[in-house]
Amino acid sequence: MSRVIAETLGVGVVLGGQPVLHGVSLSARTGEVLALLGPNGAGKSTLLAALAGDLPPSAGQVLVHGKPVGGYRPKELAKLRAVLPQQVLLSFPFTVAEVVEMGRAPWAGTPAAELDEEVIAEAMRETEVTEFAQRRFPSLSGGERARVALARVLAQRTGLLLLDEPTAALDLRHQEAVLRIAKRRAGAGDAVVVVLHDLGLAAAYADRVALLSGGELAAAGPPAEVLTGELLSRVYRHQVEVLAHPRTGAPLVLPRRDHE
Template sequence: MIRSFFAARGRTLPEPVAPGGPVAVAEDVRVRLGGRPVLDGAGLTARAGEVLALVGPNGAGKSTLLAAVAADLPAESGEVRICGRPAPEWTAAELALRRAVLPQSATLSFPFPVEDVVRMGRAPWAGTDRADEDEEAVADAMAATEVTGFAGRPFAALSGGERARVALARVLAQRAQLLLLDEPTAALDLRHQELVLRVCRARAAAGDAVVVVLHDLGLAAAYADRVAVLRRGRVAVEGAPGAVLSDGLLSEVYRQPVEVFPHPRTGVPLVVPVRGA
């Protein structure tokens, strides 16, 4: 009955996508910004239970593709589908139940305490039969990102790395099946970079689809199920890290000679720039 009520108000509650099923699909997406083509026929598929890493040089279109998949940036052509429906057919409220987005930078105009910022992630569920999960979702998200210890501090008083973790906690508290994370490790130290990617793996293990933009190829190799390498607004190659991260391809895409070799213990590809003597 409650589902019928919210459907009548234009808010259909989500049904989970089965493991391995497509949660989001982008096909032949083209986007122009300031008259300049940024995406030129890019596409991806985010599957339930997987972490997909988007990598590539600056200006390749990674953040733009993520924004297009989130339906935050309209495509000039092509199609984006979320949970089986074209993204424009979902209302904003319905999208908020299905995908959670972490932008590159997090800013707030008012001095909200950390816990209140994280609790903002629960706003889409207000009035639904999952609103009773709010306290648990907020507590779990804060614990996962190690921000519980400063729950009462104003967001504006935090360091850049602390803000980044609080912003991620807000996204996790939303409990959407599609997580779209734009450079979530950029402001973090080594420990918390690893923490964030372990959180991504945990969410994938729970059945979510995680798409994460990364500059650190080592993190992509260690934690992603699939890696998509972008170049000039298109996906140059996509697949398992061991198959995709080759020295020839990466040297060409990044215009920087690199060597790729397996870690002696784990076998995970290690990418090392070739430097002069």
């Protein structure tokens, strides 16, 4: 039985004097991958930041484990949720192994620290970065950096994973690998919230999807219910066809490309 780990209740966010989110209510549940979808500027990353407690809402409330997210001290919150931002900027040329090890910082001085070595090694194996553990982070390609950043988040070992476009810099194989990792974490009882632009990945791997449009929640539910041609065409302002995958039945989202 899944339970709610984090939720937004009528959340609104104003940035630079401009409203970005309007009254969004959404929950992240154990055992599920929730994909946040929508066109550029829809408010996906803003909603993720609000869920993470990194961006205070101007209206409504964000709860983590039933408590207002602003009521946690930073170290307490770091034990409850791990956040992967779109870009990871480091001021010093840390090695890959050192970057991943940073994910264990919240557990320093606790019994969980005894697992550091094992957890770090597992996170690096999952993301396929072990072979360049001693390379300097700035020397990596964009895709390699993205995988190292994900390894750091996995090493944090929290029950709530918040991933902002984790597949953006990755090739096809590693995109699939990242979503398989998300699915495994959800299968182990975690709640995973992931911002995606690839509707096909969302349809294949998400248990629920939330479609944002203009800072509002246009629809939320299982992919087969939300990812319809009519709704997607309206939200993305481009004609879309949705077919059923011949083997899995999952929605296949295809932009119309009619050439005269």
